[in-house]
Amino acid sequence: MDTIQTSDNLLIRIDEGLWQLVGRTYPDRALMSARMDADLIEYSAAFAQARLLPPEGKLAVDDIVEVVVGWSRADAAWHLGLLLATQRAQERGGRWCELGRWLDRQADWYGEQAREAG
Numbered sequence: 001m002d003t004i005q006t007s008d009n010l011l012i013r014i015d016e017g018l019w020q021l022v023g024r025t026y027p028d029r030a031l032m033s034a035r036m037d038a039d040l041i042e043y044s045a046a047f048a049q050a051r052l053l054p055p056e057g058k059l060a061v062d063d064i065v066e067v068v069v070g071w072s073r074a075d076a077a078w079h080l081g082l083l084l085a086t087q088r089a090q091e092r093g094g095r096w097c098e099l100g101r102w103l104d105r106q107a108d109w110y111g112e113q114a115r116e117a118g
Contacts, residue, residue, distance in 0.1 A: 004117045006100035007077065012117045021047075021099055032099070052092040063088040065095075069114045071104070078102040078114035 017036040032043040081098040089095040
């Protein structure tokens with residue numbers, strides 16, 4: 001299992017067919033998880049509240065347009081997130097749902113980690 005640390009106290013765990021976002025404080029509890037063979041992602045109540053997602057803890061793959069990794073000059077950080085479909089975006093007030101970030105003043109230090117996490 002590969003583990004990637006983010007700048008915001010989160011860990012991304014990648015294993016064959018499984019992607020999980022966990023907190024460093026409680027690494028045994030997934031905040032969000034996605035399985036290759038599933039048609040949805042599952043997440044905790046805390047994650048739902050923080051990301052303004054439906055409280056039932058599930059988001060259909062059809063609600064996700066794409067997974068995006070990119071560097072932002074505005075805050076000098078790499079970002080990993082989901083770009084949500086129009087209807088889901090309207091319900092929560094925005095299309096961008098951040099999963100992790102890596103502060104990187106030079107835009108070259110954490111780029112590979114961000115791409116691997118995505």
